[in-house]
Ligand SMILES: Nc1ncnc2c1ncn2[C@@H]1O[C@H](COP(=O)(O)OP(=O)(O)OP(=O)(O)O)[C@@H](O)[C@H]1O
């Protein structure tokens with residue numbers, strides 16, 4: 148049965164940073180299973196390893212040790228290009244600082260993942276327009292990031308994360324740079340996506356944000372508590 | 373990512389930093405511009421000299437004093453005598469025409485008008501049949517009997533007549549060549565050619581014996597022969613050799629054909645073109661280093677963008693292509709501007725001096741600018757493609 152394969156399956160994952168001879172253990176022996184359709188919040192103090200965990204889940208970085216299967220695929224065997232295409236189709240990222248291309252319009256920013264998926268321009272624009280409209284930005288299609296509010300920018304980033312219709316959305320402090328109202332908008336969008344069967348991993352250090360998730364996970368000094 | 377998208381992307385990136393892109397391009401523009409201009413001048417000189425040689429006549433060759441490869445030393449030689457020219461003429465009867473040449477700078481004068489930079493050419497009556505490009509405007513060149521009579525007669529070059537007589541018919545007028553008076557019997561038509569140091573319109577022709585006695589010389593400068601047909605050239609050369617070897621040794625003279633002269637000239641101008649092109653190439657190289665430099669800056673500046681693109685699914689090759697294409701476009705853009713400016717400049721130079729834009733110099737210049745883009749864009753592009761997405765995203 149398809150649903151029996153967890154989207155994230157981690158066993159004994161640890162991450163040690165080595166820079167200039169100093170070792171920082173960012174994650175220690177993480178065992179984590181996230182099933183499809185979950186909405187999970189990861190909390191923890193600054194430096195507890197939340198972002199590091201998200202980077203590992205998102206295939207942006209590789210663990211020092213341990214096993215990780217994304218959607219049933221052992222990603223430790225994948226080369227750089229395969230990791231890139233896994234990120235491209237399986238995962239949508241939402242960052243605290245939005246990470247939009249400053250000189251590109253909303254439409255251009257949203258279409259970006261589809262360019263690397265080889266989708267035709269016509270199809271890309273059609274889908275990006277649809278996504279931006281659904282997210283309530285139909286009048287911001289040709290605006291640049293610096294012509295929009297933070298909340299609008301973050302919603303553009305969410306539309307971008309949805310561009311290739313991935314199963315997993317990873318959001319690292321998506322409300323961290325937003326006021327309460329915009330933060331609520333973003334949370335509502337994420338909740339709606341989860342209703343539409345997207346798996347959401349949300350990193351936050353705000354209690355009331357985390358409380359909106361269906362499941363909570365607490366990190367302390369690189370360990371799940 | 374297809375090429376069209378990559379190009380759009382590069383145009384965007386280049387347009388973002390217009391001034392910087394322009395300044396970077398400038399290095400390439402200057403390099404390509406100098407290649408086009410310098411190579412055009414080189415080939416302009418080449419084709420100019422070649423056309424000058426062929427303008428003398430088609431089946432021409434000449435005997436110069438001095439051994440093979442020692443033509444310049446031969447200028448000081450007094451080996452060739454008038455009798456050599458006469459012997460050759462006798463032995464070439466029916467095969468070709470012959471004229472000795474003894475030329476020297478002299479002051480010529482009509483009434484109180486003086487020309488100081490004119491040349492006097494002592495030649496024989498067969499001269500116009502040898503150098504067939506020479507036509508008469510007024511009168512006829514001196515004949516065999518006129519030459520034999522020893523009468524002081526002179527044929528004016530076009531510019532001399534223009535200067536002294538405002539292009540009117542001067543036949544019968546008397547002019548001074550040096551201290552001696554000569555009667556004008558003919559005026560040559562405009563040749564419009566300069567051969568070596570002397571302007572073939574700024575000259576007067578007198579019978580060679582008169583020139584010898586006036587200059588006090590017993591030798592002649594060269595003997596020019598025109599075979600009656602192309603096929604006869606080898607036979608004529610053979611006969612000239614046999615004739616001369618009766619009195620002289622192989623080291624006393626050199627036979628130069630129009631082809632061998634063109635070849636020598638071509639060799640010289642090709643080396644010149646290469647040298648000029650090489651200098652231009654160096655400036656293109658410097659331009660290329662400028663491109664590499666700016667691309668490295670651009671990669672550093674856009675570290676976050678690269679990280680983001682990678683996070684969103686860009687492969688190494690996507691990033692590599694993106695940055696490589698950008699540097700190629702900067703270089704090729706500069707190349708195209710350089711080619712356009714170079715061609716324009718070459719056309720202007722062609723009006724004043726000599727210059728000839730050649731297809732191959734354009735191709736080479738274009739090819740080089742693509743190459744510069746690839747070579748100097750490669751290192752920055754590789755650096756960009758190797759960035760770790762997470763390090764790049766964290767980069768501030
Ligand atoms: N590239 C790196 N090199 C060295 N140490 C690192 C690196 N990245 C993170 N760390 C360290 O790993 C630990 C976990 O960092 P991480 O960014 O995961 O924390 P976080 O929980 O996301 O914190 P925050 O809430 O402030 O974002 C920290 O001690 C941090 O200093």
Ligand SMILES: [Mg+2]
Nearest residue numbers: 197198199319
């Ligand atoms: Mg963090």
